[in-house]
Amino acid sequence: MKLLSVAIPCYNSESYMEHCISTLLTGGEEVEIIIVDDGSVKDRTAEIADEYARRYPTICRAIHQENGGHGEAVNTGLKNATGIFFKVVDSDDWVNEEAFQNVLETLRRFVYGEETLDMLVTNFVYEKQGAKRKKVMKYHTAFPKEKVFGWNDVKFFMTGQYILMHSVIYRTGLLRQCGLELPKHTFYVDNIFVYQPLPHVKHIYYLDVNFYRYFIGRQDQSVNESVMIGRIDQQLLVTKLMLGYYDVMKISSRKLRHYMIQYLEIMMTVSSVLAIKSGTEENLEKKKELWQYLKKMNLPLYLRLRLGFLGQGCNLPGKGGRELLILGYKITQKFYGFN
Template structure:
């Protein structure tokens, strides 16, 4: 059995996937690198995956499947994972070697110790193309460092500070037991990957190292603002799925409940802002439908999100009302370095 399984979803990734895979090889025999070729047809992604499996037997495994999208590639990785822990690294991203060694040391300590670790959190760095200053997302204000904690020990997550796919490593069996299965042919499912397992997490550990390097800046990237607006239907689908998994108002652990409510709030707000920025009546109707569907599904949660500061901000009437959320969005972009 491996210590860590790393799934790398690849779709026509020949120009950057080698950098990603090479950054993970220093993990050696303790790590399995699952290179998931998600139906790539336009380049040599499949051949590169097979080459790494040939050259690094027992470490790299090539998985070929029909195109199912990012979520199905993650599903394939999870189905094939033999590691005690599971991580997703996108094919255009990479990891920092020294931080990687600390990550493995930490995981190893729990595997051979008496206590079980469900979720390891570390920092990620926005590797924004053309940017001299690299924004680091850390969790020092939210999580005590270097100690096994539960939800009662969580401190304060500030606005915009969320545990993302880049920052999390889950215990593999936990993901399988909670029934995690991401939807096919859908973008933005990384939110589901992080969100759905949370009520099953009993223990967590924060390692304050800049492990994951998140490349951002390609025009065709899914987080490009115009791409997101064009895919607003998928953003809505993911948001509705997240709303359906749990009645978060009934979660007993106060800090877990608060965190999950805040996560849903930001999903609703981002979707609403994308609709506003699109400038189309059709998308504004989709925005209204999303809020009304939440109202019918869970009135208590609707009232909490709709009449919170952010919810009110994206539902102000008239053209003047549209300027406020866009201004907030731009400020957040500048501060956190995304898009």
């Protein structure tokens, strides 16, 4: 059994996947690298995956499947994982090799020690093309350092500070126990990957190292704003699924409840902003329908989100109200460096 399984979803990734894989190979024999070729057709992705599996048979595995999207590639990785812990690294991203050794050392300590670990959180770096300053997402304001803790020990999450797929490593068994299965042919499912397991997590550890390098800059990237607007239906689907997993208003841990509500608030806001920025009546109607969906499904949560600062901003009346929301979004975007 391996210490850590890393799934790399690959779709026409020949120009960057080797850099990703090479950084992960520095983990050595304790790591299992599952390269999932998600029906690539335009390039040598499948051949490169097979080549690594041949060169490193005890570390790399190549799995080929019909195209099912990012979520299905993650599902395949999880189904095939033999590691005690599980991480997803996208094929255009990579990891810092020195920090990787710290991560493995930490995971090893839990496997051979007395304490249990459900979720390891590390920092990640926005590797934004053309940016002079690299923004690092740290969690020192939110989490205690160098100790196992639970939700009640969480401190303060700042605005824009969320646990993302880049920052999290889950215990493989926990992901299977909570029934995690991401929808096929859908983008933005990384939000589900992080969100759905949270109520099952009891033991957390924060390792303050800049481990994951999150590349932003390709024109066809799923987080490119124009691409997101074109895929707004998938953003709406993911948001609706997340709204339906739990009645978050009834989660017993106050701090976990607060965090999950905040997460849903940002999903509602992003969906609303994309609909407004698209400028089409059809998408404005979809935004309205999303808020009505929430109202019908969970009135207390609707009131909590609708009457909050962001909820009011998302629903300001008229063209002037929409322009004000976009201005606020642009300021936040510049400050936090996303998209």
